[in-house]
Amino acid sequence: MGLTLYDKIYNAHLVDPTNTTAPLQYIDAHLIFEVPTPQAFDGLRRNKRSVRRPDLTLATVDHNVPTDDRSGYRDASSFLTEPAARKQVTLLEKNVAEHGIKYFGMSDRRQGIVHVVGPEQGLTLPGSVIFCGDSHTPTHGAVGALAISGSVTEIEHVLATQTVLQHKFKNFRVRVEGDLGPGVYSKDIILHLLSKIGTAGATGYIIEFCGSTIRNLSMEARMVLCNMSIEGGARTALVAPDEVTVEYLQGRPLVPSGEDWDKALTYWRTLQSDEDAHWDYTVDINAVDIVPSITWGTSPDDVIPITGTIPDPADLDGKDDIRAAAIRRSLKYMGLQANMRATDIQIDRVFIGSCTNSRIEDIRAAARVASGRTVAPRVYAMVVPGSGLVRKQAEREGLDTILKKAGFDWREPGCSMCLAMNPDKLAPGERCASTTNRNFEGRQGIGGRTHLLSPAMAAAAAITGHMTDVRELVATGNGSLSNTQLTLGGDKVMSAGAVTVQTEATSTNTLSQPVVDEAFPNRPAEESKISVDGIPKFDILSSVAAPFDMQNINTDLIIPGEFLKTVTRTGLGPSLFRELRYDPITIQEIPECVLNQEPWRHAQILVCTGANFGCGSSREHAVWALTDFGFRCVIAPSFASIFFNNAGKNGLLAIAIDDAKALGLVHAEAMAKRNVVVDLPNQEIRDSSGKRIVRFNVDPYTKHCLLNGLDDISSTLVSEDKIYAFETKQKATFPWLFNRIRKLQPPKRLGLDLPGAKDLLEW
Ligand SMILES: CC(C)[C@H](C(=O)O)[C@@H](O)C(=O)O
Ligand code: SF4
Structure with a gap:
């Protein structure tokens, strides 16, 4: 039987194919940013470890960065007025300087959202494995890479070992065939898919997007699909490389040139799923069924066509009560009524940006709709380019002028109003048409209401002040536009082909710079194999259990974005489930919340039926x-x-019980405020009388680590020789993946710096 593209890349990156208990994947490139790294670098320091491959690591800042005018920028300390944001950014600057990691800071026009910067620079290449401690890393899969996301502990693991522990996922094929209709973009494809599979439909899978519709999409449009695959639960997504990929990559700074380019091309052309590959799941979509869409609720799969109406929970009463309750909660939060028309939703704000939709094609699509029109009087609309280079390109094409003339605010790059971690936020009750990827409660600010949609639809809403079918406003193109002339206001003004940045970028390859070609720059010291950290041990736990019954409890609900500015791993308990535990206005405890009640406020077990x-x-x-x-x-x-x-x-045992009856029994014990016993050695849950309720599964490696309080890095470093052997082989086979980040030039030399900026960051 043949293999999928994912199978092939996964197999080719197994450091030790015989180790099936804790399989390690070699990481060809590691992207880092300010939010999850302070604790990771701190962990390295405490354990006297170094960064194994600074030459395979690239850093930028995005989440915390204000998007205000930077013309007076001197340095991060003076520019960032908010102390927690300043601390995270300056800590990153200190850490990258200390470890010799290349960094695009705020004075560098290459700075931007990690998932815009990576592909833009050509960091992500077909067939390679990229890691980033952010859930939208799948974006990079659009070029045919295996893009793995994780978080702090895994970042530390990658920094120390250049590998990550990764079990094999299953294969999920999404095949889209046919031509997209006018006004339908790849954002609509992914919203359509989410409405079909739900937010957990692809949990445990890697998605490959294929079919004629996908082939006709530009690279940027493919990135939108891969970016939001996490919203369907997929661990990552990819698209097999083709001529569109090759054309997109050629000439970017971190893409091979000369002989290496030819070799790479030959390899990339082999990268596709075999005809007889095994797919664990396939979803077929007909492109003609997709219409411009929006989300109405607080989950990314709450999707309706713009021509549709808001669902009525009464239709599900008695059939699916949990879903009916979730719809009621969403409608209340969103301030909407069942059965109202999508186009009757009035908006206060428009946000065009984020790692989903802040690239040049997105800005072109918005500008085409906005051209010659004016933003509705009560609407504040902002456009936040994904990187300084996207901004520069848009300005070169005059898009900023069109947008500003229409009344849009034209801002500096960053994550901006995607997650309420920087000054761009919604006020309670404000409603936003947003090109982002998550519409969770409080995602764009406490009490803020988010509707997800494409950039063209967002621009249309900005003009009319309500949700609008973009097809009625302008003769639109579609998401498959690539390398074509775009018509704006009747005149041909721009080309959607190669962006000018490529020319600048290519020049970086030709500038002479000392090439550091050490095989393994920072070999960790022997003594660093033993961790001083470890994780809390877990064996038998007996405690009351707090009962929950919500579906799709997302991590924004568990801890909102604004609390991610901490640089330690502790102190977040009081803010846990802030939206559920505290009134947003008075900040008083909500008495109905179980976590505010005795004895559950002391519970060590949480049992959730959703x-x-x-x-x-x-x-x-x-x-x-x-x-x-x-x-x-x-x-x-x-x-x-x-x-x-x-x-x-982190020593938290997550137990999945798919037997609804057994889970119901555990929940009943929780409701009765009786102790529940979780016995990890015997893998069973008992009631307070000692009677077994259910046996549970746990991965043997995780069990071993939890029982013994072991962290992964110590275990991985035991196989360090195997990592060296793999690295040597990788370097011989794919030399273009090495020694490239170090060759990146400082911004000054490329004319990509801010004139007033201090020269601190040029290493
Ligand atoms: C801060 C980061 C860890 C987070 C993520 O992983 O997605 C953020 O980017 C988000 O979109 O919520
Ligand atoms: S989803 Fe939003 S916050 Fe997360 S990386 Fe993308 S732009 Fe940044």
């Missing part, structure tokens, strides 16, 4: 908030895979 616990962001802070509150164990029907992984690495 599926897909921990979906959404990869923030390890969600696990830290739970453990800081006092939880040692979470029991639920199913978990999102990144959360599940993060839990085990």
